Amino acid sequence: MSTAAVSTSPAPPEEPWSPAEFEARLRAVGEQRYHHLHPFNIRMHDGDLSPGELRRWIVNRFHYQRHIPVKDALITAKLPTSELRRMWLRRIQDHDGAQTGEGGIERWLRLGEAAGLDRETLLRADSVLPGVRLAVDGYVNFCRLRPPLEAVAASLTELSAPDLMRTRIDAFERHYPWIDADGLAYFRTRVSQGRRDSREALDLVLRWARTHDDQERAVAALRFKCDVLWSLLDTVDGAGRGEPA
Numbered sequence: 001m002s003t004a005a006v007s008t009s010p011a012p013p014e015e016p017w018s019p020a021e022f023e024a025r026l027r028a029v030g031e032q033r034y035h036h037l038h039p040f041n042i043r044m045h046d047g048d049l050s051p052g053e054l055r056r057w058i059v060n061r062f063h064y065q066r067h068i069p070v071k072d073a074l075i076t077a078k079l080p081t082s083e084l085r086r087m088w089l090r091r092i093q094d095h096d097g098a099q100t101g102e103g104g105i106e107r108w109l110r111l112g113e114a115a116g117l118d119r120e121t122l123l124r125a126d127s128v129l130p131g132v133r134l135a136v137d138g139y140v141n142f143c144r145l146r147p148p149l150e151a152v153a154a155s156l157t158e159l160s161a162p163d164l165m166r167t168r169i170d171a172f173e174r175h176y177p178w179i180d181a182d183g184l185a186y187f188r189t190r191v192s193q194g195r196r197d198s199r200e201a202l203d204l205v206l207r208w209a210r211t212h213d214d215q216e217r218a219v220a221a222l223r224f225k226c227d228v229l230w231s232l233l234d235t236v237d238g239a240g241r242g243e244p245a
């Protein structure tokens, strides 16, 4: 049989989505899969968490928090220009502070103290749940191994984070008044930081993703990151209503 009639040439590459369509697809991932929809967050916002569950969430979320500047250092090392590295370095400073006693990690430790957890408990990390360790490792290693487009796209969960922070602040003030309001400084600061960070990251992703394939990879990276946050909460939720071990 002649093979002449059988086309072996690959299908032509798909056209990229327009910037507006691409952005809408990225935002749709957050609307459909972000952890604001997770049953644990819904119980938190409804005031249904026991003090033990809230403390367990704080201890385990701190493990995520303290690895954010680590993954940002991995991303910074991949960025090709001074301008981009300077932009990303600021994120590390937001978390680690310019000096001891400042920054987001310090504010998270104060949240722990306001909830009755001493900082050594958070720093020792010995009650961090195995599934949380795996989820956080998954995110750090993703940023270590994937190209800048995907690592930066994964941070776009922050498009949805500021609204969640506002909901969380309201819920804490209303339902968990035993946590001192000063302890909520972390969330208050993140509202504006998250808006700025997500705007910057979105600009980069829209600029860097030139082909349809790039765009698909960016959307997949954001879905992966939603899965990281979702499985972190699955693990915390599955650990029961008592005090952390």
Ligand SMILES: O=C(O)c1cc(C(=O)O)c2c(n1)C(=O)C(=O)c1cc(C(=O)O)[nH]c1-2
Pocket (backbone or CB within 6 Å): 068, 154, 155, 156, 157, 158, 161, 164, 190, 229
């Ligand atoms: O409390 C939250 O629900 C939440 C979610 C996220 C997120 O969407 O990844 C971040 C944060 N907080 C946060 O505080 C933060 O600094 C942060 C950095 C990043 C990132 O991927 O670069 N996400 C988040």
